Amino acid sequence: MLEPAIKKGLRATGRRMTRTRQAVLALLERTHQPLSATEIFEQLHQEKVSIDLVTVYRTLHVLKELGLVVQLDLHQEGLLRYELKEGRTHHHHIRCQVCGRIVDLLLCPLKKVTKLIERQTQFIVDEHTLEFTGLCPECQ
Amino acid sequence: MLEPAIKKGLRATGRRMTRTRQAVLALLERTHQPLSATEIFEQLHQEKVSIDLVTVYRTLHVLKELGLVVQLDLHQEGLLRYELKEGRTHHHHIRCQVCGRIVDLLLCPLKKVTKLIERQTQFIVDEHTLEFTGLCPECQ
DNA sequence: TTCTTATTGCAAGTCTATTGCAAATAACAT
DNA sequence: ATGTTATTTGCAATAGACTTGCAATAAGAA
Structure with missing residues (x-):
């Protein structure tokens, strides 16, 4: 459960903890592979979480800015992936x-x-x- | 001048040496920076060489297949660059x-x-x- | 509960790169 | 030279990742 600490980080920069941010964070937390925006979008949809792909992108951008998430550009994939930092x-x-x-x-x-x-x-x-x-x- | 050896490589795989391939190769040869497809396209246009961007992409693909060119994915650029191998x-x-x-x-x-x-x-x-x-x- | 402002969803757009197809042209045979 | 054929090209359209504008929504403070 990393929510409280993250909420603090969001608030400190004038941001809000929302359903969609929770959903993206929770998915990253329980998935042990770096995920792309599209994968997050599709996985959440399968779980009946309503979220737009644009929102996924914007959420990842915010989480990266806060230093909660690392952006990866793996070898020969042509897309970006994200993984939780979580003290790693x-x-x-x-x-x-x-x-x-x-x-x-x-x-x-x-x-x-x-x-x-x-x-x-x-x-x-x-x-x-x-x-x-x-x-x-x-x-x- | 690497043209003759390259022509041989092209012929060996049923391919042809063309004006556009020569132009791309010559540009890569005289430029000492890795170039992107768009940069090659724009530079050749400035030099009044008529070539389509699609042809640049296809040429680079062929040159890569022949092992004459190396494809680079530099850090945080979001595009591919190419440089001549030339025995390096x-x-x-x-x-x-x-x-x-x-x-x-x-x-x-x-x-x-x-x-x-x-x-x-x-x-x-x-x-x-x-x-x-x-x-x-x-x-x- | 109300109010302010961040956030979201939708539509549209950007940018790099790829594909289909008819027209052009390189290479080869005659 | 000329013709033949297969490769290559240009154009138009398309794909896929990602971004932007804007009106509608919702988080969080009063």
């Missing part, structure tokens, strides 16, 4: 090319690489994408 | 969030990480995306 540390993913299953990777191996890049390029590095595809054990 | 080794990029400049990184630090992921997840890893954003020296 920064990590990456591997997606099965056959069945679409997404598995969390436990590490981010880029701390040293980032320092190296900053020295080599003189850039100040801000963010990165690191996502893998492959075949999961079942699909090999 | 697998590498990654950093893009400046302010001016859009894209700089090649000289390394891919993921060999060991890939092995580790395969052991941890039992996936067979196929491909990965690794792209950075930040501020370039001029824009800091």
Whole structure:
């Protein structure tokens, strides 16, 4: 149950806790895969929750702004996915090319690489994408 | 001049070397930034080369299939870019969030990480995306 | 309960990329 | 050169992810 803390975050920025935001949050909470806006829309509809796709997009935007949700751009998908942050540390993913299953990777191996890049390029590095595809054990 | 070798590759798969393919290749050859389909389309139009955007997309698709071009999905751009392979080794990029400049990184630090992921997840890893954003020296 | 203002749903629009099909053209044989 | 054929092109239409404008709705405070 993360609702009370989230309500606080919403209120602190002049926002409101609504049915639809609750529904999106609850779905993200009980689903252990990163979800796309369309998937959230379709899943909620199957559960007879009335919500517009536009509202899903706007809700995800707000949750991202509040830092409650992380936006993912996985390898070769051409869409954005979202997962609850819930105190989890920064990590990456591997997606099965056959069945679409997404598995969390436990590490981010880029701390040293980032320092190296900053020295080599003189850039100040801000963010990165690191996502893998492959075949999961079942699909090999 | 990579035309002859490329013509050979095209012919080997029942394809033809055409004006438009030459134009796209020549542009990629003389531009030292990865280009998007739209950018290629607009640049060629400025140079009075008559080509349709659809043809640019189809050309890039063919060049990718032949392994002459690499498709890039940089961090937080929402479009695909292309660069000539030209014997270059697998590498990654950093893009400046302010001016859009894209700089090649000289390394891919993921060999060991890939092995580790395969052991941890039992996936067979196929491909990965690794792209950075930040501020370039001029824009800091 | 009333009031203010954030939020929602609907319609329409944007942007990247793809597909169908008839017309143009490259490559090859004559 | 000329004709033949299959590939390629341009145009129009379409797909799919995501965004915007606006009137109607609903959350939360008084």
